[in-house]
Amino acid sequence: MRAIRSRDTGPEMAVRRLLHGMGYRYRLHRRDLPGTPDIVFGPRRKLIFVHGCFWHGHACPRGSRLPSTNKQYWSSKIRGNVERFARQLEQLQRAGWSSLTIWECEISDQAVLAKRLRSFLDIPRAGGTTRATDRQSRSPLPTTNAREINSLDTSPR
Ligand SMILES: [Zn+2]
16 A cells, blocks of 8 residues: 655645546535535535545544644544534535545545545435436337337338
8 A cells, every 4th residue: 555645735636636537527615615615516416525634533543643742732623623514514414415525544545536436426316316217218219119110101002
């Protein structure tokens, strides 16, 4: 496993580059939404947050390591971040947005990440569109109709 070299690019940039390469288009940091989501897919009503493991208290080695000084300060600050984010997610959900959180430590495995992003973005929301079903039932019909019409037209006189 390779170490993440994100000092100059940042985890969010890595996710954005990946999404862009997969052909998705999005808006950034919409301040009119709770929590100013990092990556916004307006028409799909979907959001992606890219979280630093330390700042958002991820349950991973990087996220649970507190600085050796001011432990009290940092742990209450991070707890505040976690609680605020939970409230913001709830508000977003109520407003009809579905969201995905990508953690900084999950970015190094781009293949896994790409799969997660695709399934999050391409699966319709529950109670949302029924486009997939439409496509399945529509496709066999035109062929059948066309053949019937043809056989009528070429009937001998
Ligand atoms: Zn993490």
